[in-house]
Amino acid sequence: MKYIGIDIGGTNLKAGLVDDRGTVLATKKEKIAQIHNAEALAWAMVSMTQELASAAGVPLDQIKSVGVGVPGTVEIHSGSLLYTCNLPLRNVPLRRLFHRYLHLPLYIENDANCAALAEYYVGAGRDSKRFVTVTLGTGIGGGIVHNGKIYHGSNGMAGEVGHMSIVHNGLDCPCGRKGCWEQYASATALKRMTREAVECHGDSILAQVVAENGGVISGQSAFIAARRGDAVGQAVCDEYIAYLAAGITNLVNIFQPDTLAIGGGVSNEDEECLLKPLQRLVARDSIPCPAEKKTKIVTAQLGNQAGIIGAALLGKKKR
Numbered sequence: 001m002k003y004i005g006i007d008i009g010g011t012n013l014k015a016g017l018v019d020d021r022g023t024v025l026a027t028k029k030e031k032i033a034q035i036h037n038a039e040a041l042a043w044a045m046v047s048m049t050q051e052l053a054s055a056a057g058v059p060l061d062q063i064k065s066v067g068v069g070v071p072g073t074v075e076i077h078s079g080s081l082l083y084t085c086n087l088p089l090r091n092v093p094l095r096r097l098f099h100r101y102l103h104l105p106l107y108i109e110n111d112a113n114c115a116a117l118a119e120y121y122v123g124a125g126r127d128s129k130r131f132v133t134v135t136l137g138t139g140i141g142g143g144i145v146h147n148g149k150i151y152h153g154s155n156g157m158a159g160e161v162g163h164m165s166i167v168h169n170g171l172d173c174p175c176g177r178k179g180c181w182e183q184y185a186s187a188t189a190l191k192r193m194t195r196e197a198v199e200c201h202g203d204s205i206l207a208q209v210v211a212e213n214g215g216v217i218s219g220q221s222a223f224i225a226a227r228r229g230d231a232v233g234q235a236v237c238d239e240y241i242a243y244l245a246a247g248i249t250n251l252v253n254i255f256q257p258d259t260l261a262i263g264g265g266v267s268n269e270d271e272e273c274l275l276k277p278l279q280r281l282v283a284r285d286s287i288p289c290p291a292e293k294k295t296k297i298v299t300a301q302l303g304n305q306a307g308i309i310g311a312a313l314l315g316k317k318k319r
Contacts, residue, residue: 001064002056004049004104005312007111008032008041008070008084010138015048016305017056018312022122024305026056038089042097049102065105065315068094069114069307071141076156079108107314112159113150114310115302116143119261121313123301128258132251133300134161136264140182140247144255148317162186166246184243187219187266190236194222197236205230219266223273241274245281252286252295263300275299 002025007014014029028048035041045068053060072084079095095106109117116125116133125131125145135141140162144151151158162182163175170179183189194217198207206225210217222240225233251260266274279297286295302309 001316002053002058002062003064003312003315004052004066005114005308005310005314006045006048006066006068007114007307007311008068008087009111009307010071013044013048014308015045015052016308016312017052017058018309020316022118022309022313024308026052027308028052028055032087035087038092038094038097041087041089041092042094043101045094045098046101049104060102060104063104065107066098066102067107067109067114067311067314069109069111069311071111073157074108074110076107076109076152079106081108105315107311109150109311109314110143110159111307111311112141113143113152114314115141115263115300115306116145116159116310117150117313117317118302118306118310119263119300120145120148121317122309123306124261124298125259130255130257130259132255132257132260134248134251134260134262135300136185136187136244136262136266138186138188140186142251144257161247161251164247164250166243166250181243181247185240185247187264189243190219190222190240190266191217193236193240197222197232201232204232206233206236209233220269223269226273227270237273238277241277242281245278245285248278248297249282249285252282256289257295259296259298261298261300263303263306267299271299 003018005016005018012029016024017026070084073082081092081094098106119125120131129147131145133143142159142161144159163180165179166181167179171183173180173183205228209221209225222233222236226237
């Protein structure tokens with residue numbers, strides 16, 4: 001059997017045809033900006049499903065289900081999209097709208113949970129029973145999988161790890177709190193730290209790295225400078241990794257997962273520069289336990305396809 005996974009992102013609506021092993025067989029995408037209302041979203045999902053099946057020569061009756069990952073709040077039992085910051089849509093009965101056009105089972109889930117499910121079954125968490133993912137992007141997303149099931153909490157909103165406070169009365173967060181982890185350890189936070197360092201040290205190698213990139217600061221800038229031997233760039237990296245480790249340690253102490261995987265663009269940094277220093281700090285600060293029972297801190301494996309694969313697997317696993 002085949003499955004369709006749809007990932008609703010900030011810029012694109014991406015869909016993939018996925019087989020039983022979690023392999024992506026074909027993909028399609030379109031711009032989110034072209035979608036103006038709930039009906040348009042439902043129809044885009046239907047048309048992408050039909051086009052993927054047609055392009056792969058797969059009859060629609062061989063598509064077992066369609067899964068959708070949404071960057072926001074969902075009601076999984078009714079198949080409704082409650083809120084997402086990417087689209088001006090609220091309380092959308094997405095499953096019901098989809099079924100106006102196509103009668104395939106449709107599942108809906110938070111996108112971070114989809115990524116966690118994908119990594120659990122076919123990525124970095126394959127050998128784990130208890131698994132946590134952390135995605136470092138504009139904010140920080142998280143997903144928790146226990147014995148093959150996504151942990152939703154009592155209200156479906158579990159996993160908002162970016163909004164645990166790690167600095168009392170710290171930086172303001174758009175969520176309304178202060179000191180949230182994502183204000184210190186997201187890719188956005190790393191860029192802010194880098195910009196502040198460049199403003200204070202205009203003659204540093206870090207400033208030179210930014211200038212070489214046309215003045216654009218990226219999540220790589222500080223790491224590039226550090227590899228060139230720049231003390232300023234290294235200081236930014238050290239501060240960032242310390243904040244990242246503070247949140248990771250909290251998650252390890254609370255959930256004690258077999259494996260915790262870190263994804264997002266920042267996670268692509270060289271292991272010696274990011275992962276290994278992070279592992280050392282977490283090992284130092286987490287609750288002591290026998291070496292064979294310690295949480296493994298690893299890099300996520302599926303990259304940008306995790307959302308599509310995880311969404312497709314929603315139907316296969318039938319949660």
